[in-house]
Amino acid sequence: MRGLYAITDPYLTPGQQLFEAVEAALRGGVSYLQYRDKLHEAGDRLRIAQELRALCYDYGAWFIVNDDVALTKAVQAHGVHLGREDMPLEEARELLDPDTLIGVSCYNDLARARAAQNAGADYVAFGRFFASRTKPQAQPASLETLRQARAELTIPVVAIGGITTENADVVIDAGADVVAVIQGLFAQPDIEATARQFCQLFQKS
Ligand SMILES: Cc1ncc(COP(=O)(O)OP(=O)(O)O)c(N)n1
Numbered sequence: 001m002r003g004l005y006a007i008t009d010p011y012l013t014p015g016q017q018l019f020e021a022v023e024a025a026l027r028g029g030v031s032y033l034q035y036r037d038k039l040h041e042a043g044d045r046l047r048i049a050q051e052l053r054a055l056c057y058d059y060g061a062w063f064i065v066n067d068d069v070a071l072t073k074a075v076q077a078h079g080v081h082l083g084r085e086d087m088p089l090e091e092a093r094e095l096l097d098p099d100t101l102i103g104v105s106c107y108n109d110l111a112r113a114r115a116a117q118n119a120g121a122d123y124v125a126f127g128r129f130f131a132s133r134t135k136p137q138a139q140p141a142s143l144e145t146l147r148q149a150r151a152e153l154t155i156p157v158v159a160i161g162g163i164t165t166e167n168a169d170v171v172i173d174a175g176a177d178v179v180a181v182i183q184g185l186f187a188q189p190d191i192e193a194t195a196r197q198f199c200q201l202f203q204k205s
């Protein structure tokens with residue numbers, strides 16, 4: 001697992017714009033797309049997730065649902081991303097097909113990441129690394145945690161939080177296999193070109 005992980009934000013790209021923005025990101029080379037939606041109700045979320053899943057399948061990208069294990073199952077997503085407020089990993093694993101990817105937020109907590117790996121997580125995510133306009137309340141994580149995680153863990157390590165094409169090399173150099181972005185991609189005037197720029201950073205290292 002390596003490359004660009006784009007996360008949707010329905011506040012930033014409402015309505016039909018969301019699908020256009022996601023398709024531009026996929027054309028630009030996004031490998032993983034996470035559907036993160038704190039706005040819509042269940043029925044709308046199902047419809048949006050089905051459409052995003054179809055787009056990801058068209059472009060050969062992995063489709064991952066944030067927070068919601070039932071929705072992950074309902075749309076046969078490739079994976080689910082779980083934070084500390086969400087269903088525990090062990091419980092999700094019992095409900096999901098064995099080949100469904102499970103990612104776990106570890107913030108700045110290496111012990112949590114070790115436990116997640118031991119419990120069968122497919123990747124762990126650390127962050128935020130830079131100031132995030134999407135989630136300003138997210139606690140900072142250190143590059144040293146990222147370095148240690150990469151040195152110690154065998155599963156992929158994702159970096160998140162305020163990442164842009166200008167600063168992504170800092171987290172990639174510290175060991176991030178994957179960079180996860182919202183505004184650094186979807187708030188940019190040319191989403192496809194920005195995705196390509198991010199992807200080129202992975203070809204260099
Ligand atoms: C790839 C990735 N990493 C971290 C997060 C944050 O997850 P969480 O802590 O559950 O917070 P919310 O996204 O639910 O606000 C993520 N979504 N994706």
Ligand SMILES: Cc1ncsc1CCOP(=O)(O)O
Nearest residue numbers: 128132134135161162182183
């Ligand atoms: C969901 C989340 N968790 C930590 S920072 C963050 C938001 C990432 O968005 P952005 O890339 O716009 O900072």
